[in-house]
Amino acid sequence: TVNGVKLWDDILETAKFGGTPKGGIKRLALTEEDRQVRDWFVRTCEALGCTVSHDSMGNQFARRPGTEDTLPPITMGSHLDTQPTGGKFDGIVGVLGGLAVLRALQETGRETRHPIELINWTNEEGSRFSPAMLSSGVFAGVFTEQEALDTKDREGVRLGDALEGIGYRGAEVCGAHPVAAYFELHIEQGPILEVEHKTIGIVTGVQGMRWYEVTLTGRDSHAGSTPMRLRADALVTAARMIDAVQTIALEHGPDAVGTVGLIENRPNSRNVVPGEVFFTVDFRDPDDSIVQKMEDAFYAQASELAEKAGLTLDIARVWDTPAVQFDPECVASVTRAADTLGYPARRIVSGAGHDATYMAQVAPTAMIFVPCAGGLSHNEEESAEPDDVTAGANVLLRAVLETDMR
Amino acid sequence: TVNGVKLWDDILETAKFGGTPKGGIKRLALTEEDRQVRDWFVRTCEALGCTVSHDSMGNQFARRPGTEDTLPPITMGSHLDTQPTGGKFDGIVGVLGGLAVLRALQETGRETRHPIELINWTNEEGSRFSPAMLSSGVFAGVFTEQEALDTKDREGVRLGDALEGIGYRGAEVCGAHPVAAYFELHIEQGPILEVEHKTIGIVTGVQGMRWYEVTLTGRDSHAGSTPMRLRADALVTAARMIDAVQTIALEHGPDAVGTVGLIENRPNSRNVVPGEVFFTVDFRDPDDSIVQKMEDAFYAQASELAEKAGLTLDIARVWDTPAVQFDPECVASVTRAADTLGYPARRIVSGAGHDATYMAQVAPTAMIFVPCAGGLSHNEEESAEPDDVTAGANVLLRAVLETDMR
Ligand SMILES: NC(=O)NCCC(=O)O
Ligand SMILES: NC(=O)NCCC(=O)O
Numbered sequence: 001t002v003n004g005v006k007l008w009d010d011i012l013e014t015a016k017f018g019g020t021p022k023g024g025i026k027r028l029a030l031t032e033e034d035r036q037v038r039d040w041f042v043r044t045c046e047a048l049g050c051t052v053s054h055d056s057m058g059n060q061f062a063r064r065p066g067t068e069d070t071l072p073p074i075t076m077g078s079h080l081d082t083q084p085t086g087g088k089f090d091g092i093v094g095v096l097g098g099l100a101v102l103r104a105l106q107e108t109g110r111e112t113r114h115p116i117e118l119i120n121w122t123n124e125e126g127s128r129f130s131p132a133m134l135s136s137g138v139f140a141g142v143f144t145e146q147e148a149l150d151t152k153d154r155e156g157v158r159l160g161d162a163l164e165g166i167g168y169r170g171a172e173v174c175g176a177h178p179v180a181a182y183f184e185l186h187i188e189q190g191p192i193l194e195v196e197h198k199t200i201g202i203v204t205g206v207q208g209m210r211w212y213e214v215t216l217t218g219r220d221s222h223a224g225s226t227p228m229r230l231r232a233d234a235l236v237t238a239a240r241m242i243d244a245v246q247t248i249a250l251e252h253g254p255d256a257v258g259t260v261g262l263i264e265n266r267p268n269s270r271n272v273v274p275g276e277v278f279f280t281v282d283f284r285d286p287d288d289s290i291v292q293k294m295e296d297a298f299y300a301q302a303s304e305l306a307e308k309a310g311l312t313l314d315i316a317r318v319w320d321t322p323a324v325q326f327d328p329e330c331v332a333s334v335t336r337a338a339d340t341l342g343y344p345a346r347r348i349v350s351g352a353g354h355d356a357t358y359m360a361q362v363a364p365t366a367m368i369f370v371p372c373a374g375g376l377s378h379n380e381e382e383s384a385e386p387d388d389v390t391a392g393a394n395v396l397l398r399a400v401l402e403t404d405m406r
Numbered sequence: 407t408v409n410g411v412k413l414w415d416d417i418l419e420t421a422k423f424g425g426t427p428k429g430g431i432k433r434l435a436l437t438e439e440d441r442q443v444r445d446w447f448v449r450t451c452e453a454l455g456c457t458v459s460h461d462s463m464g465n466q467f468a469r470r471p472g473t474e475d476t477l478p479p480i481t482m483g484s485h486l487d488t489q490p491t492g493g494k495f496d497g498i499v500g501v502l503g504g505l506a507v508l509r510a511l512q513e514t515g516r517e518t519r520h521p522i523e524l525i526n527w528t529n530e531e532g533s534r535f536s537p538a539m540l541s542s543g544v545f546a547g548v549f550t551e552q553e554a555l556d557t558k559d560r561e562g563v564r565l566g567d568a569l570e571g572i573g574y575r576g577a578e579v580c581g582a583h584p585v586a587a588y589f590e591l592h593i594e595q596g597p598i599l600e601v602e603h604k605t606i607g608i609v610t611g612v613q614g615m616r617w618y619e620v621t622l623t624g625r626d627s628h629a630g631s632t633p634m635r636l637r638a639d640a641l642v643t644a645a646r647m648i649d650a651v652q653t654i655a656l657e658h659g660p661d662a663v664g665t666v667g668l669i670e671n672r673p674n675s676r677n678v679v680p681g682e683v684f685f686t687v688d689f690r691d692p693d694d695s696i697v698q699k700m701e702d703a704f705y706a707q708a709s710e711l712a713e714k715a716g717l718t719l720d721i722a723r724v725w726d727t728p729a730v731q732f733d734p735e736c737v738a739s740v741t742r743a744a745d746t747l748g749y750p751a752r753r754i755v756s757g758a759g760h761d762a763t764y765m766a767q768v769a770p771t772a773m774i775f776v777p778c779a780g781g782l783s784h785n786e787e788e789s790a791e792p793d794d795v796t797a798g799a800n801v802l803l804r805a806v807l808e809t810d811m812r
Pocket of ligand 1: 090124125126132133189351352353354628630677
């Protein structure tokens with residue numbers, strides 16, 4: 001089993017890189033804070049005797065050799081980037097839990113046939129650079145490296161430039177790395193495990209998700225002297241579309257969700273009728289056909305609203321990640337590990353996207369969830385119990401070792 | 407009469423300070439661009455033989471002596487700051503039209519009993535620092551100088567610091583300056599004069615206006631894994647309030663207007679259910695009791711919407727400027743001037759606030775409007791005809807001279 005105290009210490013220690021007054025973390029991908037935690041990852045893994053490298057997307061790999069070192073590695077991983085007001089656990093538990101596994105192997109002198117690798121994926125959150133899971137997506141061939149490098153943040157900074165700026169653009173081509181299997185430990189980010197008093201979620205797959213970018217164009221005008229009937233107010237119509245996104249999600253069954261998370265209003269001045277609004281939409285459901293139905297409903301309602309208001313509407317679907325089923329063998333390894341260790345467990349479908357979503361396309365993959373308080377995530381108050389995090393890392397260790405012996 | 411060609415040249419020349427690719431101006435109050443145009447104002451007025459000073463709020467005064475130089479000055483003025491996507495005429499026509507008047511007096515060697523002064527008011531737009539007409543408000547005693555200096559922009563920069571930063575905090579206490587009368591030339595910023603083919607609007611007053619700041623607090627959470635029923639989405643409820651602002655304005659008669667011009671969403675990330683939204687509301691009507699009714703309706707609906715969604719609501723009225731009637735004598739001077747010059751004219755109430763709104767509290771005041779294309783203002787495409795602008799300045803000249811002889 002892993003050293004849970006050391007694992008918790010690592011969580012608290014790395015939380016300093018981008019730590020916020022409210023106890024959360026602001027460590028957007030490829031910022032100075034991200035560089036700091038990456039440097040820490042290199043130092044710490046090297047101290048455990050691992051070789052650490054990074055590829056052309058900045059994905060970091062810490063490698064512990066195997067006795068049959070030409071076998072492809074069994075990998076563990078997640079991400080160390082966070083939301084602008086993120087917590088201390090989302091992604092971090094997966095990387096530091098993997099580190100705890102490496103430490104356990106090292107300290108007990110345990111040999112494995114396969115090399116064991118721990119991966120820190122670049123830009124998983126999708127907050128600074130859209131979409132999410134961008135670099136595991138390049139790794140899996142879902143996006144080309146070029147389009148990923150050319151992705152710009154909302155300030156217009158190119159991902160490739162930000163990556164070079166922090167010194168993490170490597171020579172190894174992203175995706176060239178062989179992988180025998182991939183396991184990702186993560187907090188659930190939802191309420192189910194906590195409510196049902198389960199320590200371990202055996203993740204069978206990830207729901208389908210799509211992202212959209214909407215631009216509504218009207219006409220800037222004076223808020224005092226422009227009569228209501230002469231306005232082309234982009235914000236009022238955007239507001240109706242935001243309302244529609246919620247209504248659509250509520251109308252499509254208990255699992256469907258719909259969110260407008262980002263909005264930019266122009267010129268954003270108190271006494272100017274807004275002439276242009278940009279906002280994003282996120283629709284998800286475990287059933288891809290329901291995601292499609294929500295998309296259809298939104299496109300129809302948005303067109304109607306824009307037309308009625310005399311505004312120009314531009315909608316683009318910028319991300320489409322169909323529902324994923326994880327590898328039955330890997331899921332079975334997780335199930336047996338939880339069972340052997342005696343942790344209460346249940347099968348669960350992930351509501352959030354994870355790097356495992358894309359890794360499942362190129363390697364046998366599974367995930368392990370642990371509970372988080374109130375199901376709260378993407379929030380500075382995100383929290384998890386040390387014992388649960390340790391339990392998750394123990395399951396990860398056992399699943400990796402079982403896979404190595406297969 | 408004034409030199410219309412030189413006046414138009416001045417408009418084009420100063421449009422370079424903060425000029426945008428789309429032909430508009432971005433010259434927010436107390437920025438480097440504002441400093442540049444202020445320096446130009448000093449140079450140009452001094453070249454006409456005026457003495458130029460500025461007070462403790464950075465309001466600039468260009469003075470042409472009178473034959474009875476101890477009399478209080480007859481003043482003209484407006485502002486040189488703009489919206490983030492402002493045009494070349496809003497405010498600017500009033501300052502440069504006043505400059506054309508000074509030039510006409512100077513070039514013809516015309517003597518006046520009173521000194522004649524031209525004023526450039528600080529932060530009229532209310533876009534960088536809220537509220538609008540802040541420094542004419544201090545001049546008129548509506549705001550204290552201290553509260554104005556302590557006003558912060560959305561980035562947290564203090565007005566007083568920005569003012570010192572560009573070197574325009576003067577020693578003369580704002581408001582200590584005597585004023586015999588105040589005339590302000592401005593574009594209409596609405597469609598009436600153009601539609602009715604009038605060259606001159608004889609402004610009889612300004613409608614009532616109020617600004618509000620609204621903060622809605624819910625809870626950041628994950629857009630993928632947080633079921634709809636467990637959300638406290640501040641943006642969805644803000645959207646309903648934005649819709650309500652429009653509906654309320656439409657329900658309160660043909661003159662009522664209601665606008666949400668500024669919105670800030672937090673954390674503003676595509677896959678985070680928004681936990682906090684800040685937005686502003688602007689309600690106006692020529693009848694103050696209608697403004698009150700709109701306020702009552704908004705407070706009631708906003709409370710209900712927030713309560714239904716389980717969100718915390720904070721609303722503050724941050725600006726209240728009741729409707730203003732201008733001085734009958736000054737309005738009569740404008741009327742006679744337009745009449746004598748043979749310009750088609752009509753009486754009109756201003757939908758926009760102007761520094762004249764506050765000056766009317768401390769001096770006999772009136773305004774002159776000229777048409778702008780399509781009634782469009784607070785837009786980079788704002789435009790006005792050279793002949794109309796010249797006509798406005800001619801009316802200004804005549805009204806000032808008539809007042810001087812009274
Ligand atoms: N795990 C996680 O929060 N990933 C971000 C991608 C998503 O939006 O689901
Ligand atoms: N004239 C003008 O646009 N002033 C800004 C103040 C207002 O919002 O009316």
